[in-house]
Amino acid sequence: MKTKGEITTVSLEYIFLVVVCLLSVFPFYWMLVAATNESSEIMRGKLTIGTYLISNIKTMLSTVRMGRAFWNSLRTTVCGTVLSIFVCSLAGYGFQIYRDKQKDMLMNVLLLSMMIPFASVMVPLFKMFSTVHLLDSTLGFILPSVSTAFLILFFRQNSMSFPLETIQAARVDGLNEFQIYARVYVPIMAPTFAAAAIVTFMGTWNSYMWPLIVMQSQKMQTLPLLVTGLTAGYTTDYGLLMLCVSIMTLPTVLLFFTQQKHFVEGVVGSVK
Amino acid sequence: MPPVPETDTGVLSASGLPDSLRYTGNIMAGKKTLETTYKNAGWRFVMPAALFIFVLSFYPMVQAFFLSLQSGLANNLHFSGLRNYIRLFQDEKFLAAVRNVFIYLVFQVPVMLFLALILASILNDKKLKCKGLFRTMVFLPCATALVSSALIFKSIFALDGLANTWLMGLGILAEPKNWLQDPVWARIIIILTVTWRWTGYNTVFFLAGLQNIETSVYEAARIDGASPSQSFFKITLPLLKPVILLTAIMSTNGTLQLFDEVQNITAGGPGNETLTISQYIYRLSFVYNPQFGYAAAVSYTILIMVAILAFVQIKIGDKA
Numbered sequence: 001m002k003t004k005g006e007i008t009t010v011s012l013e014y015i016f017l018v019v020v021c022l023l024s025v026f027p028f029y030w031m032l033v034a035a036t037n038e039s040s041e042i043m044r045g046k047l048t049i050g051t052y053l054i055s056n057i058k059t060m061l062s063t064v065r066m067g068r069a070f071w072n073s074l075r076t077t078v079c080g081t082v083l084s085i086f087v088c089s090l091a092g093y094g095f096q097i098y099r100d101k102q103k104d105m106l107m108n109v110l111l112l113s114m115m116i117p118f119a120s121v122m123v124p125l126f127k128m129f130s131t132v133h134l135l136d137s138t139l140g141f142i143l144p145s146v147s148t149a150f151l152i153l154f155f156r157q158n159s160m161s162f163p164l165e166t167i168q169a170a171r172v173d174g175l176n177e178f179q180i181y182a183r184v185y186v187p188i189m190a191p192t193f194a195a196a197a198i199v200t201f202m203g204t205w206n207s208y209m210w211p212l213i214v215m216q217s218q219k220m221q222t223l224p225l226l227v228t229g230l231t232a233g234y235t236t237d238y239g240l241l242m243l244c245v246s247i248m249t250l251p252t253v254l255l256f257f258t259q260q261k262h263f264v265e266g267v268v269g270s271v272k
Numbered sequence: 273m274p275p276v277p278e279t280d281t282g283v284l285s286a287s288g289l290p291d292s293l294r295y296t297g298n299i300m301a302g303k304k305t306l307e308t309t310y311k312n313a314g315w316r317f318v319m320p321a322a323l324f325i326f327v328l329s330f331y332p333m334v335q336a337f338f339l340s341l342q343s344g345l346a347n348n349l350h351f352s353g354l355r356n357y358i359r360l361f362q363d364e365k366f367l368a369a370v371r372n373v374f375i376y377l378v379f380q381v382p383v384m385l386f387l388a389l390i391l392a393s394i395l396n397d398k399k400l401k402c403k404g405l406f407r408t409m410v411f412l413p414c415a416t417a418l419v420s421s422a423l424i425f426k427s428i429f430a431l432d433g434l435a436n437t438w439l440m441g442l443g444i445l446a447e448p449k450n451w452l453q454d455p456v457w458a459r460i461i462i463i464l465t466v467t468w469r470w471t472g473y474n475t476v477f478f479l480a481g482l483q484n485i486e487t488s489v490y491e492a493a494r495i496d497g498a499s500p501s502q503s504f505f506k507i508t509l510p511l512l513k514p515v516i517l518l519t520a521i522m523s524t525n526g527t528l529q530l531f532d533e534v535q536n537i538t539a540g541g542p543g544n545e546t547l548t549i550s551q552y553i554y555r556l557s558f559v560y561n562p563q564f565g566y567a568a569a570v571s572y573t574i575l576i577m578v579a580i581l582a583f584v585q586i587k588i589g590d591k592a
Contacts, residue, residue, distance in 0.1 A: 009500065010399075013394050013397070013400075016390070016394065017391070017394055017395075017406055020387075020391060020410065021406060021409040021410060023468070024409050024410055024412055024413055024468070024471075024472065025409050025412060027413075027421070027424045027425065027428070027468065028412060028413070028416065028424075030424065030428065030434070031420070031424050034427070042427075042434075043430075043432045043433060043434070043437065044437060045434055045437040045438060045441070087320050087321045087324065088321055090317045090318070090320060090321065091317060091318045091320070091321030091322065093317055094313075094314050094315070094316075094317025094318040095317075095318055097314070097317075098310060098311065098313065098314025098315075098317065098318075100311070100314070103314060103315075103318060106318065106322060110321075110322060110325050113325050113329040113330065115525075115575075115578055115579060115582065116329050116330075116333055116575065117525065117528065117529045117550075117571075117574045117575060117578055118529065119529050119531070119549070119550040119553050119554075119571060119574055120333065120336060120571035120572065120574055120575045121328075121329060121332035121333055121336060121571070122553065122554075122557070122571070123336060123339065123553065123557050123564050123567050123568055123571060124331075124332035124333075124335035124336045124339060124568070125328065125332050126557070126558075127335075127339075127564065128332065128335075143324075143328060144328050146324050146328075147320070147321040147322075147323075147324030147325050147328070148325075149325065152321055177309075177310070177313035177316075177317075178313075181317070202415065205417070206417035206418060206419065208417075208418060208419050208531075208532045208535075209531050209532065209550070209554070212554075213554075213557075213558060224417060224419040227419065227420075227423065228419055228423070228535075228536050231423065231426065231536075236427070236430075238427055241423065241427065242424075242427070245420050245423050245424065248417060248419070248420060249416050249417060249420045252415050252416070252417065253412070253415045253416065255415070256411070256412070256415035257408070260407075260408060260411070263411075263415070264411070264476055264480075267414075267473065267476045267477070268476060268477060268480040
């Protein structure tokens with residue numbers, strides 16, 4: 001039996017939750033709907049799917065180099081994610097499986113880098129990259145985020161449950177240390193890799209500040225750089241803007257919808 | 273020490289050493305080489321990542337310090353000691369940026385963390401219906417780019433935007449309000465955008481923390497006659513302390529470095545009323561005539577603030 005008070009608490013909980021969910025989904029819904037409407041209708045407050053999607057797409061194709069920006073984003077993000085996962089998983093594996101005092105000490109030093117705000121190293125990094133001619137290049141875009149203490153820690157924590165007997169058995173079978181990582185560890189730890197890859201992919205896809213500095217030419221513009229440029233003029237075509245924002249947002253959102261479990265694991269990461 | 277097998281004795285004696293000693297020596301030597309092989313392999317695994325962090329985080333940090341002791345435009349830098357740091361205290365733009373960032377910090381972080389905590393405790397309720405759907409909707413904003421969220425909110429609060437249309441339709445506003453040109457409203461909208469984007473993210477952490485608490489603890493409390501609010505304050509909060517501390521430090525860190533949202537919603541305006549420290553560093557280095565030395569000095573203030581605030585939060589966390 002529930003008391004009257006309990007019922008009120010429960011219904012208040014549901015009301016609160018529904019309100020929060022509406023607020024949470026509304027801007028997203030509005031973005032998608034706006035992409036199918038004409039600018040003036042959007043501003044008049046139209047909230048239903050319109051008929052201007054094709055026309056907005058046409059405008060986009062004729063005025064904005066969306067395809068090139070999409071390719072730049074995709075290329076940098078995929079390269080960055082693959083490299084980052086490789087480097088950080090190697091390190092996380094190494095720190096845990098070959099654990100000793102010196103390596104623990106090094107790990108603690110690396111963890112300090114989590115406290116360094118990116119804004120603080122941005123200027124010296126820019127100068128460094130301009131000296132070695134890495135400005136305006138895919139490599140220049142991805143290098144600063146290849147190795148992060150967060151990801152190393154994530155792989156180290158997840159390696160704790162990895163059975164050492166498996167490694168011993170692989171050694172007896174004649175695999176060298178790297179082969180053990182590549183052929184035994186990676187397949188067994190596939191879910192960990194998936195979680196790390198999703199979070200890294202989203203982070204790189206969405207990164208804005210560093211690309212703003214390092215990707216200087218139009219030719220190298222990634223989606224966030226291109227899309228933010230669309231509001232620069234006096235009048236903004238909101239239909240076009242929201243179509244481009246939607247195109248930029250959909251890949252990460254689809255990833256989120258299909259891989260929510262891995263996403264949550266990746267976000268919470270090493271905090272267990 | 274392993275027993276010496278009988279069969280080996282003859283061979284070992286030939287070398288003129290006592291059997292037992294010679295044999296053990298060999299075993300040890302074998303172990304050592306293997307151990308060194310493993311040790312070296314271990315270092316090879318961790319070195320690439322460590323090198324990247326040293327070259328791309330620690331080294332620039334040191335460089336930024338030396339840079340911060342130099343003045344001048346572009347690459348014509350000369351040593352000027354602590355002049356840049358003294359200049360900070362007379363620089364109105366810098367002081368405005370620090371003030372703005374603290375306004376964001378004081379209002380945004382506590383509200384967001386409180387909201388996330390409530391959401392997490394509701395979502396953790398075993399009896400909640402449609403749990404999966406609710407979770408997905410709450411987490412959804414953290415899958416959108418900061419830039420997307422900024423542009424969406426900017427469009428909604430534009431002069432001819434949805435907010436004005438609705439409020440005028442409801443008769444709350446007589447004429448369209450220029451939200452982003454009003455210092456207070458501009459800040460509120462930035463805070464709103466950041467809260468929208470990050471509440472779900474923090475809920476993920478709190479939910480993970482809550483799932484680690486045994487349900488039996490709550491049942492025991494209920495049997496002892498504790499009310500829901502009592503068990504929230506007496507059980508949930510203390511057990512979640514480490515997670516709260518972590519999210520507080522992360523959010524503080526993020527807010528001190530706020531850039532994407534402000535850059536795309538107000539670009540720092542009106543005047544410098546919403547300008548952040550990161551934006552100021554960006555302007556000093558890449559928008560105005562570049563003053564890399566002074567920008568580096570501004571950079572160090574963020575580092576120092578991050579360090580001090582993290583330290584304070586850890587101290588408070590220890591006491592609470």
